[in-house]
Amino acid sequence: MRRIGIIGAGQAGLHLGIGLVDAGYAVTLYSDRTPEAILNGKPMALPLLFPNALQLERDLGINFWDNEFPGCDRFHNEIYDPEGNLALTLSSDLEQPWQGVDQRLKFFTWMQEFVKRGGELVIQAMTPQDLEECVQNYDLVVVAVGRGSFSTLFARDAEKSKHDQPKRHLAGGLFTGLKGEAIDYRTFRVTNLPGIGEMMQVPFYAKDKIPAYAVAFEAHPGGVMDQFSQVQSGQELLEVSKKVIQQLKPGDYEIVKDMQLVDDQAWVKGAITPIVRQPIGHLPSGAIVMGIGDAVILHDPLAAQGANNATKMAHLVKQRIIEHGNQRFDESWMQGVFDEFWNYAQYTQTLTDCFLNPPEHMRDIMVAMAQNPEVLKDHFNGMNHPPSIAAWFDAESSKKYLAQKKACVGVGG
Numbered sequence: 001m002r003r004i005g006i007i008g009a010g011q012a013g014l015h016l017g018i019g020l021v022d023a024g025y026a027v028t029l030y031s032d033r034t035p036e037a038i039l040n041g042k043p044m045a046l047p048l049l050f051p052n053a054l055q056l057e058r059d060l061g062i063n064f065w066d067n068e069f070p071g072c073d074r075f076h077n078e079i080y081d082p083e084g085n086l087a088l089t090l091s092s093d094l095e096q097p098w099q100g101v102d103q104r105l106k107f108f109t110w111m112q113e114f115v116k117r118g119g120e121l122v123i124q125a126m127t128p129q130d131l132e133e134c135v136q137n138y139d140l141v142v143v144a145v146g147r148g149s150f151s152t153l154f155a156r157d158a159e160k161s162k163h164d165q166p167k168r169h170l171a172g173g174l175f176t177g178l179k180g181e182a183i184d185y186r187t188f189r190v191t192n193l194p195g196i197g198e199m200m201q202v203p204f205y206a207k208d209k210i211p212a213y214a215v216a217f218e219a220h221p222g223g224v225m226d227q228f229s230q231v232q233s234g235q236e237l238l239e240v241s242k243k244v245i246q247q248l249k250p251g252d253y254e255i256v257k258d259m260q261l262v263d264d265q266a267w268v269k270g271a272i273t274p275i276v277r278q279p280i281g282h283l284p285s286g287a288i289v290m291g292i293g294d295a296v297i298l299h300d301p302l303a304a305q306g307a308n309n310a311t312k313m314a315h316l317v318k319q320r321i322i323e324h325g326n327q328r329f330d331e332s333w334m335q336g337v338f339d340e341f342w343n344y345a346q347y348t349q350t351l352t353d354c355f356l357n358p359p360e361h362m363r364d365i366m367v368a369m370a371q372n373p374e375v376l377k378d379h380f381n382g383m384n385h386p387p388s389i390a391a392w393f394d395a396e397s398s399k400k401y402l403a404q405k406k407a408c409v410g411v412g413g
């Protein structure tokens with residue numbers, strides 16, 4: 001039986017670990033925290049998954065929350081102009097739900113499931129030095145530690161990395177007590193304020209199995225939304241969140257004025273410099289390990305691609321491991337699998353960049369989305385599978401795309 005070591009029990013590591021155990025591999029998963037510490041700690045992110053990634057979870061039988069909380073099935077996006085006037089409203093049902101489940105609940109449950117299915121879970125905060133011993137014990141060691149840890153092991157790929165600093169400052173929490181007609185636990189609401197940032201209200205299943213909302217902010221550094229830098233506690237995040245909404249979207253203040261965090265720890269704050277790394281980590285001994293998920297491809301969360309990517313990459317790596325049979329997992333195999341995934345992930349990166357800094361021609365696409373339900377549908381499909389909207393990513397091909405859709409270009413807004 002082939003032995004696989006996985007470092008990091010998050011979205012990518014757990015998906016890969018459970019998939020490989022099911023396929024008959026001997027898998028050891030190293031986590032820096034116990035399941036209970038994850039459940040009772042702070043979330044590291046507030047991710048929403050799209051249908052293709054959700055299907056991969058269903059295929060593994062780890063979609064434990066579908067009946068209790070199918071997710072959101074409506075989308076409502078208000079886009080303002082630089083003068084603060086509402087320019088466009090994009091509103092539609094979604095054909096398939098998008099789902100946000102508190103990662104604390106998800107990872108806690110999946111870690112137990114991994115063990116139940118026969119995996120070995122080791123609680124140990126691993127260091128790059130520990131990997132030397134690890135590589136002796138496994139046919140393959142996969143590093144899935146997310147952003148931050150182990151960054152020195154995987155060199156920055158200067159050609160693929162387009163940013164050297166964060167484009168947004170992030171803050172958000174999981175809340176109940178939002179009020180008003182718009183609060184139906186079905187509708188994902190986004191507000192775009194050009195030059196200021198984006199505000200999201202996302203139906204979310206919180207760790208104590210309560211339907212809640214993730215209220216999140218993506219602030220342009222130094223802009224008027226960027227008020228979270230001094231926040232040190234959930235209570236402070238709550239107060240600043242309400243204040244920012246009152247200032248920037250006073251009409252929504254009634255919705256949030258009585259909201260409360262679902263628990264003291266249910267908040268996040270930070271800033272991400274998007275980065276792509278070399279997928280192969282070289283240890284001093286000359287042994288190699290392979291990085292997956294955020295450890296090697298890290299996005300700003302604005303286009304909600306990171307956890308979707310982590311899932312899809314874990315799935316691809318699992319398939320390629322199985323197909324590789326008893327052959328050695330050498331450098332060319334690792335690079336080949338990464339390159340195959342990059343053929344897909346380059347579009348998730350471009351989509352995210354289009355959200356962070358919309359090119360001029362995206363305005364025509366957004367106008368068309370508001371006018372033509374087919375274009376809005378393509379947008380939803382594009383979130384789910386960004387290569388499907390590759391035509392949007394340069395001015396010439398987007399013109400052709402819009403002509404094909406017989407959309408009215410350049411009017412409205």
Ligand SMILES: Cc1cc2nc3c(=O)[nH]c(=O)nc-3n(C[C@H](O)[C@H](O)[C@H](O)COP(=O)(O)OP(=O)(O)OC[C@H]3O[C@@H](n4cnc5c(N)ncnc54)[C@H](O)[C@@H]3O)c2cc1C
Pocket residue numbers: 007008009010011012013030031032033044045046047048049107124125126127144145146147149170172268292293294295301303304305306307308309310
């Ligand atoms: C505010 C915010 C909102 C987001 N929203 C979205 C969204 O809407 N949609 C989306 O797709 N993505 C979103 N993301 C991104 C998404 O959460 C990540 O891309 C995804 O979780 C990455 O998965 P991963 O497995 O690579 O890392 P993680 O899920 O972070 O898992 C890494 C795991 O490794 C463990 N670990 C770390 N160091 C060690 C160590 N030394 N030894 C052992 N274990 C270790 C950690 O405890 C963790 O459990 C968001 C991120 C943020 C910050």
